[in-house]
Amino acid sequence: MPLVLTISGFVFLFLGGEALVRGSVSIARRVGVSEIAVGVVLVGFGTSAPELLVSIESALLGHADLAVGNVVGSNIANILLIVGAAALVMPISLSPGAGQREAIVVLLATVIVVGFSWFGELEFWHGVVMLAGLAAYLAMAWCSGGSDWPDDEEEAEPMPHLGRAVLYAGGGLGLLVLGADLLVEGAIEIARKFDVSEATIGLTIVAVGSSLPELAASTVAALRGRPSVAIGNVLGSNLFNLLGALGIVALVMPVRTDAPDVSLAMLAMLALTGCFVALVALRRVSRPIGVLFLLAYAGFVWMQFSIHGTP
Numbered sequence: 001m002p003l004v005l006t007i008s009g010f011v012f013l014f015l016g017g018e019a020l021v022r023g024s025v026s027i028a029r030r031v032g033v034s035e036i037a038v039g040v041v042l043v044g045f046g047t048s049a050p051e052l053l054v055s056i057e058s059a060l061l062g063h064a065d066l067a068v069g070n071v072v073g074s075n076i077a078n079i080l081l082i083v084g085a086a087a088l089v090m091p092i093s094l095s096p097g098a099g100q101r102e103a104i105v106v107l108l109a110t111v112i113v114v115g116f117s118w119f120g121e122l123e124f125w126h127g128v129v130m131l132a133g134l135a136a137y138l139a140m141a142w143c144s145g146g147s148d149w150p151d152d153e154e155e156a157e158p159m160p161h162l163g164r165a166v167l168y169a170g171g172g173l174g175l176l177v178l179g180a181d182l183l184v185e186g187a188i189e190i191a192r193k194f195d196v197s198e199a200t201i202g203l204t205i206v207a208v209g210s211s212l213p214e215l216a217a218s219t220v221a222a223l224r225g226r227p228s229v230a231i232g233n234v235l236g237s238n239l240f241n242l243l244g245a246l247g248i249v250a251l252v253m254p255v256r257t258d259a260p261d262v263s264l265a266m267l268a269m270l271a272l273t274g275c276f277v278a279l280v281a282l283r284r285v286s287r288p289i290g291v292l293f294l295l296a297y298a299g300f301v302w303m304q305f306s307i308h309g310t311p
Helices: 002-031 037-048 049-058 064-089 101-117 124-144 162-193 198-210 210-224 229-252 260-282 287-307
Strands: none
Touching: 002 198, 002 287, 049 198, 049 210, 049 229, 064 101, 064 198, 064 210, 064 229, 064 260, 064 287, 101 229, 101 260, 124 229, 124 260, 162 198, 198 260, 198 287, 260 287
């Protein structure tokens, strides 16, 4: 039964994330929202809706370890699994300056969150600071009025009618809520059945499940010969996971960050974010690097279960 719940949650999260992003982007273009909102903000943040809902659901049920593990694990999966898969399909080449501002913001946000984690737990005021930082970035992005990503984000098929786009977005949100509920319930049962810590389940199984929309969007973009979309998607998603999802969880309840599996994963996330930002600055992610990323992610998952699997 737990496996059925978990798989069902994965499916609903995937379908809901796809519908929400498609509908949101279509609405934004129809009503003339700025290009940056359509690019990194809407697509990157939209695909992070599963992480947000899974984390909130976990926190409300009193499973904060699962919530923080989901966010940190999703950011690691976004870099190693998603960028790695996209680069494996087609090497990623960026135009000069593309995504560099967002990369710096993501690195700063990661440093801030990891710094907060050294207090032993994320408290209410940490959440306020994180959400304020996210709001400041959104204001900056909105006022800048431009993005490096919109050309890559154009859909090959015509946009749906506004009413249909609203249905896509609303239906997608409903599927995300249902998927998050099923995934969290299934993950908790798996953790109890196999005597694995909730943080480890969040860092691995739940993280991959809630990252399925990012994986789908990035892989499709690579298959269409537009692999640079993966970079914008990952940057926006990681930023929202850190400041939005984790910030809201900290408002709901204190989140312990002094457990060995969580603290080590935080440091791994910081190191990987630094490497990712360097690759964005170099403007290229080759196939060999993509293979290296995928192997590194396999090693990360193995390490979580072999070293930190038990509570």
